[in-house]
Amino acid sequence: MAAAFTEQHLLPVTKTVGQLVLTIEKELAGSLLGLNYSDSGVTHIYNPVDYARVPHEIFVTKFCKETISTLLIGMNPGPWGMVQTGVPFGEVSIVRDWLNIIGEVIKPANEHPKRPILGFQCHRSEISGKRFWAFLRDLSGTPERLFETLFMYNYCPLSFMKISGKNVTPPELKVGLLMHPSPINPRANKNWAEEAKKTFDQLGISGYFSNLHDVTDA
The missing domain is CATH 3.40.470.10 (Uracil-DNA glycosylase-like domain)
Structure with a gap:
C-alpha cells in the first residue's frame, strides 16, 4: 500500500x-x-x-x-x-x-x-x-x-x-592587528607590504602562506 x-x-x-x-x-x-x-x-x-x-x-x-x-x-x-x-x-x-x-x-x-x-x-x-x-x-x-x-x-x-x-x-585579549593599507593612513604609504610581513611573522602565521616570501622595497 x-x-x-x-x-x-x-x-x-x-x-x-x-x-x-x-x-x-x-x-x-x-x-x-x-x-x-x-x-x-x-x-x-x-x-x-x-x-x-x-x-x-x-x-x-x-x-x-x-x-x-x-x-x-x-x-x-x-x-x-x-x-x-x-x-x-x-x-x-x-x-x-x-x-x-x-x-x-x-x-x-x-x-x-x-x-x-x-x-x-x-x-x-x-x-x-x-x-x-x-x-x-x-x-x-x-x-x-x-x-x-x-x-x-x-x-x-x-x-x-x-x-x-x-x-x-x-x-x-592579545589580538594582532594588520595596519590598514589605505593611502589615507600616512604609515601605509611607507613600506606597507614590509610592515604587513613583520606583523604576520609576529603573529606566527607567515608559514601558512607557502608563496609568501620576504618583502623588500621596489
Missing part, C-alpha cells in the same frame, strides 16, 4: 530567528574554543551556551523575534551573570523573577575553584546586570513589551579567566 503524503510533508522546515541564532552561536563558540589564549594569561574558559544551555535557549527562543528593531550588544559573559544563568547580564534574581526563566545549569568541564558555577543557586549579584535590567524593567514594565522590538546579546559567548580568577574581557 502506497504511503499517503500531505502538503505538509513537502514543505521545507524553516527555523525561527531565535533558532538560527542558537545554531550560529554554537558554531562560533566552537571556533573560539579552538584558539590559544595563553599569551593573554587565560587559564580557564567557560562556555555558558553549553553548560547553561537550558535557560540560555529559553531566553533566545522566547525573546529573539523577527520584530526586533533595536539590538543592544554587550561584550561577553560576566562571572555572576551570564556565566551563572546563560542570559546576557543575567543577574539571578532578574532572570528568575522578572524574565521568568529558570533551568538546569551543569558544571563546566574545567571549573575554576574561585569561580564555581552555582546556576540559580548563586547568591552573588551581578551589579552591572542588576542595574541594566532594572533600567529596562522600569522603562518597559514587562519583558513581553520590552522584547517586542528589542533584544540583548553578547558578541562573544565565552568567559575568560586567569589563574587568579580575574575576569578577562575581549579587549584585554
Whole structure:
C-alpha cells in the first residue's frame, strides 16, 4: 500500500530567528574554543551556551523575534551573570523573577575553584546586570513589551579567566592587528607590504602562506 503524503510533508522546515541564532552561536563558540589564549594569561574558559544551555535557549527562543528593531550588544559573559544563568547580564534574581526563566545549569568541564558555577543557586549579584535590567524593567514594565522590538546579546559567548580568577574581557585579549593599507593612513604609504610581513611573522602565521616570501622595497 502506497504511503499517503500531505502538503505538509513537502514543505521545507524553516527555523525561527531565535533558532538560527542558537545554531550560529554554537558554531562560533566552537571556533573560539579552538584558539590559544595563553599569551593573554587565560587559564580557564567557560562556555555558558553549553553548560547553561537550558535557560540560555529559553531566553533566545522566547525573546529573539523577527520584530526586533533595536539590538543592544554587550561584550561577553560576566562571572555572576551570564556565566551563572546563560542570559546576557543575567543577574539571578532578574532572570528568575522578572524574565521568568529558570533551568538546569551543569558544571563546566574545567571549573575554576574561585569561580564555581552555582546556576540559580548563586547568591552573588551581578551589579552591572542588576542595574541594566532594572533600567529596562522600569522603562518597559514587562519583558513581553520590552522584547517586542528589542533584544540583548553578547558578541562573544565565552568567559575568560586567569589563574587568579580575574575576569578577562575581549579587549584585554592579545589580538594582532594588520595596519590598514589605505593611502589615507600616512604609515601605509611607507613600506606597507614590509610592515604587513613583520606583523604576520609576529603573529606566527607567515608559514601558512607557502608563496609568501620576504618583502623588500621596489
